[in-house]
Amino acid sequence: MINKFDPASADALSTADRALLARRRATLGDIYPLFYERPVHVVRGSGVRLLDADGVEYLDAYNNVPAVGHANPRVAEAVHRQLTRMNTHTRYLQDGVVDYAERFLATYPAPLDHVIFTNSGSEANDLALTIAAWRTGRRGVIVTRMAYHGTTALLAGVSPENGPSMPLAPYVRVVDAPDTHLHGEHAAEVFADGVSAAIADLQASEFGVSAMLIDTILSTDGIYPGERGLLAEAFRRVQAAGGLVIADEVQPGMGRLGEHMWGFQRHTDAVDMVTSGKPLAGGMPIGSLVLSSDLSDGYARDHRYFNTFGGNPASIAAATAVLDEIEDRGLVAGSLEVGTLLREGIRAASAGSALVGDVRGSGLFVGVEMLGADGQTPRDTARLMVNGLRDRHVLISAVGLTGQVLKVRPPLVFTAEDTAEFLSVYGDVLADVEKEGAGS
Amino acid sequence: MINKFDPASADALSTADRALLARRRATLGDIYPLFYERPVHVVRGSGVRLLDADGVEYLDAYNNVPAVGHANPRVAEAVHRQLTRMNTHTRYLQDGVVDYAERFLATYPAPLDHVIFTNSGSEANDLALTIAAWRTGRRGVIVTRMAYHGTTALLAGVSPENGPSMPLAPYVRVVDAPDTHLHGEHAAEVFADGVSAAIADLQASEFGVSAMLIDTILSTDGIYPGERGLLAEAFRRVQAAGGLVIADEVQPGMGRLGEHMWGFQRHTDAVDMVTSGKPLAGGMPIGSLVLSSDLSDGYARDHRYFNTFGGNPASIAAATAVLDEIEDRGLVAGSLEVGTLLREGIRAASAGSALVGDVRGSGLFVGVEMLGADGQTPRDTARLMVNGLRDRHVLISAVGLTGQVLKVRPPLVFTAEDTAEFLSVYGDVLADVEKEGAGS
Numbered sequence: 001m002i003n004k005f006d007p008a009s010a011d012a013l014s015t016a017d018r019a020l021l022a023r024r025r026a027t028l029g030d031i032y033p034l035f036y037e038r039p040v041h042v043v044r045g046s047g048v049r050l051l052d053a054d055g056v057e058y059l060d061a062y063n064n065v066p067a068v069g070h071a072n073p074r075v076a077e078a079v080h081r082q083l084t085r086m087n088t089h090t091r092y093l094q095d096g097v098v099d100y101a102e103r104f105l106a107t108y109p110a111p112l113d114h115v116i117f118t119n120s121g122s123e124a125n126d127l128a129l130t131i132a133a134w135r136t137g138r139r140g141v142i143v144t145r146m147a148y149h150g151t152t153a154l155l156a157g158v159s160p161e162n163g164p165s166m167p168l169a170p171y172v173r174v175v176d177a178p179d180t181h182l183h184g185e186h187a188a189e190v191f192a193d194g195v196s197a198a199i200a201d202l203q204a205s206e207f208g209v210s211a212m213l214i215d216t217i218l219s220t221d222g223i224y225p226g227e228r229g230l231l232a233e234a235f236r237r238v239q240a241a242g243g244l245v246i247a248d249e250v251q252p253g254m255g256r257l258g259e260h261m262w263g264f265q266r267h268t269d270a271v272d273m274v275t276s277g278k279p280l281a282g283g284m285p286i287g288s289l290v291l292s293s294d295l296s297d298g299y300a301r302d303h304r305y306f307n308t309f310g311g312n313p314a315s316i317a318a319a320t321a322v323l324d325e326i327e328d329r330g331l332v333a334g335s336l337e338v339g340t341l342l343r344e345g346i347r348a349a350s351a352g353s354a355l356v357g358d359v360r361g362s363g364l365f366v367g368v369e370m371l372g373a374d375g376q377t378p379r380d381t382a383r384l385m386v387n388g389l390r391d392r393h394v395l396i397s398a399v400g401l402t403g404q405v406l407k408v409r410p411p412l413v414f415t416a417e418d419t420a421e422f423l424s425v426y427g428d429v430l431a432d433v434e435k436e437g438a439g440s
Numbered sequence: 441m442i443n444k445f446d447p448a449s450a451d452a453l454s455t456a457d458r459a460l461l462a463r464r465r466a467t468l469g470d471i472y473p474l475f476y477e478r479p480v481h482v483v484r485g486s487g488v489r490l491l492d493a494d495g496v497e498y499l500d501a502y503n504n505v506p507a508v509g510h511a512n513p514r515v516a517e518a519v520h521r522q523l524t525r526m527n528t529h530t531r532y533l534q535d536g537v538v539d540y541a542e543r544f545l546a547t548y549p550a551p552l553d554h555v556i557f558t559n560s561g562s563e564a565n566d567l568a569l570t571i572a573a574w575r576t577g578r579r580g581v582i583v584t585r586m587a588y589h590g591t592t593a594l595l596a597g598v599s600p601e602n603g604p605s606m607p608l609a610p611y612v613r614v615v616d617a618p619d620t621h622l623h624g625e626h627a628a629e630v631f632a633d634g635v636s637a638a639i640a641d642l643q644a645s646e647f648g649v650s651a652m653l654i655d656t657i658l659s660t661d662g663i664y665p666g667e668r669g670l671l672a673e674a675f676r677r678v679q680a681a682g683g684l685v686i687a688d689e690v691q692p693g694m695g696r697l698g699e700h701m702w703g704f705q706r707h708t709d710a711v712d713m714v715t716s717g718k719p720l721a722g723g724m725p726i727g728s729l730v731l732s733s734d735l736s737d738g739y740a741r742d743h744r745y746f747n748t749f750g751g752n753p754a755s756i757a758a759a760t761a762v763l764d765e766i767e768d769r770g771l772v773a774g775s776l777e778v779g780t781l782l783r784e785g786i787r788a789a790s791a792g793s794a795l796v797g798d799v800r801g802s803g804l805f806v807g808v809e810m811l812g813a814d815g816q817t818p819r820d821t822a823r824l825m826v827n828g829l830r831d832r833h834v835l836i837s838a839v840g841l842t843g844q845v846l847k848v849r850p851p852l853v854f855t856a857e858d859t860a861e862f863l864s865v866y867g868d869v870l871a872d873v874e875k876e877g878a879g880s
Contacts, residue, residue: 001744020533027541028751029554029733031740032530041533045526063528065748076523079754083516086485087723088503090472093460093481101467114469118591119559119725120749126592151558151747152566154593165742278748283527285559285725285749293469300471302605304441307591308505308718309560309725311468314519 002403045070117311118287121250121277122150138208173198177221209243216263222400223367258336258363378404442843485510522757557751558727561690561717562590578648613638617661649683656703662840663807698776698803808846818844
């Protein structure tokens with residue numbers, strides 16, 4: 001984890017936070033790392049703001065889960081209303097889950113007309129790979145070099161971002177993400193050729209090609225939106241080899257990229273399954289696997305899948321409220337508009353800087369590629385930026401092969417004013433990091 | 441699935457329900473089966489009651505998720521309050537999740553002092569098996585013959601209840617559940633010997649013994665509470681072979697068995713990991729893996745695990761309210777008291793019947809072993825009972841090797857009056873099924 005708190009530096013925290021940290025460590029333990037050199041102790045939120053225990057306000061330019069804003073009242077009321085009525089499972093006939101499924105599926109292109117609800121993107125990805133293995137009769141999976149697809153044992157095996165202590169499954173082939181910074185207009189071709197090599201390698205193995213599982217903005221690889229169509233040729237090659245393309249829309253999905261509801265739509269409609277999770281329901285646990293009836297009902301003929309909380313009325317009520325908010329407030333168009341301001345603003349604010357190599361993004365998902373300087377690696381400067389922003393109460397994080405790319409991914413309700421505030425602080429912090437670098 | 445609606449018999453439903461069913465099939469598809477020959481279309485709930493779309497009230501003697509009652513106001517208010525404040529993830533420092541972790545862990549015996557929150561029992565079981573494989577360096581897993589442990593690919597491989605079309609993983613060994621009906625006082629010994637054979641078989645294989653994963657009341661195997669200590673010797677043998685014992689408390693846990701908070705405590709405190717999910721948070725998605733700090737922090741040294749929604753404040757607020765309700769209303773003692781009434785009442789009501797072979801249980805978890813008669817299998821009579829009760833607006837289901845065991849597992853707020861109502865209907869339906877049998 002790139003942006004990780006080191007418990008050895010707890011001395012910098014308040015007495016109260018140190019006490020809470022000690023209780024946290026005694027119960028949740030080391031498996032629960034915290035963000036930032038000085039963790040943020042959050043107690044309230046509203047819109048794009050988080051408040052800490054001392055009443056300090058933070059501008060949230062990082063979280064995609066509260067896509068429609070922290071503590072969104074419409075989400076809170078919808079869940080409350082549902083919980084005062086009932087909250088049970090899908091083995092009883094219910095209206096809400098069907099109403100939502102219809103609206104949700106209407107945001108997907110044909111033939112993606114069935115949905116299976118889970119509790120997380122992980123559960124959705126796990127099932128998607130299982131269905132792909134069933135359909136193809138093969139097991140080989142292609143992922144990108146820093147891909148992260150979730151928490152289950154199956155997904156840990158296809159998530160190289162976890163690092164070498166969590167080895168990949170033998171049937172996995174890793175390809176370089178389409179690095180538009182490095183390869184420019186050739187990125188699509190270089191990427192497709194990498195995928196072809198992986199296909200050939202799998203076909204020569206006992207595994208064959210079952211699926212390519214891919215985040216359609218390559219979030220953990222370093223955020224590569226690329227030109228429209230960037231991924232299309234690679235997808236065609238996977239499908240030509242009999243494999244299925246699974247678009248992981250946990251990060252780019254739900255309108256974030258500003259042009260469509262789903263990231264894959266920037267490149268092609270021809271995907272076989274689509275998963276999502278984080279941004280669907282304002283923080284209520286949910287995940288989704290969308291696929292054709294042919295795949296879903298075909299799989300159901302010989303296989304059971306029941307998820308107790310999957311499609312529960314409270315999560316569905318929240319998801320419905322989120323969809324209402326996105327539609328009523330025009331948040332997809334808003335993401336494009338404000339995201340463009342944000343990206344161009346960052347570009348302008350970085351123009352004179354030797355520390356910024358590239359600013360890229362689509363909608364409200366922006367990656368800023370940091371460069372090294374004066375004995376500092378790009379990862380170092382990215383870390384300085386992330387923590388410098390945090391110290392000035394602006395929340396972002398970093399991703400990429402070495403953690404060198406700033407990840408700016410605010411709630412979709414981020415406004416032009418929020419953008420101006422972000423840019424002002426960003427400029428100050430960048431100047432500071434340049435000075436620190438020069439002084440070191 | 442035993443108690444499954446056949447879409448071919450949709451004609452028996454109302455016009456409105458048939459229309460909803462058609463829309464449901466067009467979006468959710470065949471992977472979403474419904475309970476009962478005539479599905480129940482639920483719209484509201486309160487306490488142990490569910491209301492259908494026509495205003496008909498059902499007595500819920502089946503659902504353990506709403507342990508503190510359907511539409512529990514304390515749960516609804518707690519979630520609402522939290523959602524109006526904020527609902528984010530555990531990479532910020534927060535009070536609620538630590539407060540709850542302390543209270544929750546206080547319900548477990550030493551050295552089980554760390555908890556990892558997930559979104560489901562499935563995610564918890566998946567992680568538990570992964571941690572066991574890491575700790576032991578081995579992969580072999582022992583489960584019972586009709587075990588069901590969850591939805592992920594890893595768990596499908598250790599869940600024989602799914603049937604032969606979902607094959608078990610090669611490293612799995614299946615043992616017969618301790619059938620107290622068949623083996624009486626020898627059940628513990630027969631079970632332990634089965635486990636010893638599985639251990640020997642795994643030790644002779646390339647896999648070795650990593651873990652035994654077991655539901656401590658053997659719910660899907662047919663509900664075998666047994667005498668206190670029933671499982672202890674088998675657990676000792678697993679541990680003597682270097683394997684870990686993982687108690688799956690998704691069904692028996694959270695006070696249901698009426699004597700302790702967790703089912704394993706009826707038999708022994710010596711388990712290595714404990715998972716739960718369903719009953720923890722009144723229907724809000726949550727799962728838990730409880731283990732020693734040695735295991736949890738040891739695993740964390742070389743492995744990442746982050747679950748976006750795991751431990752989210754809204755689910756934690758609900759879980760806290762559920763714990764408050766269980767404590768303040770004395771629901772563990774209540775489960776013992778009402779459960780005893782229920783079990784003895786069913787026994788009395790079944791006394792003259794040739795269709796009932798055994799009535800067993802602990803607290804509010806009762807299994808009724810049906811027998812066959814007049815050309816009907818035990819499964820047939822169980823199905824007649826389940827649907828007969830449903831037609832008289834009492835909800836239960838069936839489990840067991842052939843689906844021959846009625847599963848009566850009401851919310852923990854089930855009262856003596858609810859029990860009397862249940863017994864009255866139970867007696868009528870049993871009499872009807874006997875008549876039908878005699879008449880066929």
